[in-house]
Amino acid sequence: MLSPAWLRSFSTLAAEGTFTRAAESLELTQAAVSQHVRHLEAQLGPLLIRRPRGIELTPAGHALLAYCEEVERAGRCLASRLTDADAVRGTVSIITPGSVGLSTYPRLLDIQRETPGLVVRHRFAPETEVVEAVLDNRYDIGIVSRRPDDNRLAAEPFCEEALELVVPAGAEVDGWDDLVRLGFIDHPDGHAMATRLLSRRYPGKRGLADIPVTGFTNQIALILEPVARGLGFSVMPRHARRAFARPEAIRVLGADQAVVETLWLIHRAEWALPRRVRHLVDELHQRLVKDN
Structure with a gap:
């Protein structure tokens, strides 16, 4: 397993160009940075060429640097999802029967157009598949015509x-x-x-x-x-x-x-809806009520 500390030392070294500047940026000793790189090279092979005035990445080094960037992006994404700080950014997934989707999908597109940071992922499916998809956590929310009898699902009246x-x-x-x-x-x-x-x-x-x-x-x-x-x-x-x-x-x-009949909004009962999902649900509900 690649230690996050090793990856941080390597990506900083690639950005700074020398062990001296990388150590200063990380507030570590040059020996510590050098040791982290050696640990990586022991697992991955030669990652850089050491020259008097700096370093040059090998093909493996460039591949590892790209991996470091992917890990950093994934970390930012995870932090955003865990803090749920933004109600108008991110992806919201919703699954509905086709009949319901005829009414909801155009309104979902309107909401996305008015909220540029929001991405809506919608799927049409029979009601049995709607319930299964939400239970499997493949979709944030679903809409059904009958309240499911499953304590893993939270259900709330949504519209008529x-x-x-x-x-x-x-x-x-x-x-x-x-x-x-x-x-x-x-x-x-x-x-x-x-x-x-x-x-x-x-x-x-x-x-x-x-x-x-x-x-x-x-x-x-x-x-x-x-x-x-x-x-x-x-x-x-x-x-x-x-x-x-x-x-x-x-x-x-x-x-x-x-x-x-009453249509029901369903989602997993074990955790609260993220703010971006609740924002979309509230917006969609208001528009359906107004238009009906």
Whole structure:
């Protein structure tokens, strides 16, 4: 293992050019600096050529100097993360279902544009993957429609989501039998969304078990394309329906009967959210509430 003290002596020697100046800069003796370099050369081979007026780095010496710079950068990054001193700099990672992402991602980009030091890393994924990614600490935060039953996760109400039953504009849909005839256009969160809406809209029916699936896509922006072409109906959030480019080709069945549910923000419960993450969460929440 390379001692940090040895690396500091070597990088200072490379910067100062002589053992005398390096020792003065480090407030060490020349013998101590020389000993540190010998320890490094014992492990890595010749690192420098000693000349009467200074030193010259070998290829291995240049490689070690680059390594020293990488270690110094990593140390600064670690210190910044541990102190969490800056709420508007650094990377924030967030994972959401595709339907939620249609609403949140443009606003995340607005926040990043207005906060140049902030970098937002966003991923679309089904809800089961959202929970797993946050549990594995691959993402700082996630958004889900159901509060997870896991004491490793902290969950807080974040915003509301209205689910809608969307059918082709020209289809005659008066009741359950018409939905069965149309068929269901599924998507990664479609089964869960449809089950929640249909069970409330049509109590006593078996739900999707009685309805054939006539299509599937994992591209949230394209879910309503087969609906618009008369191939079936779907259930999706209101903000996703509003984003569809051909609203004249679809209609919401029972527009005044949307099922409104709470979306939950989740993160690991064992540690507090960093300030930069909390800053982004607060900004995003304010914009969603204002726009809805």
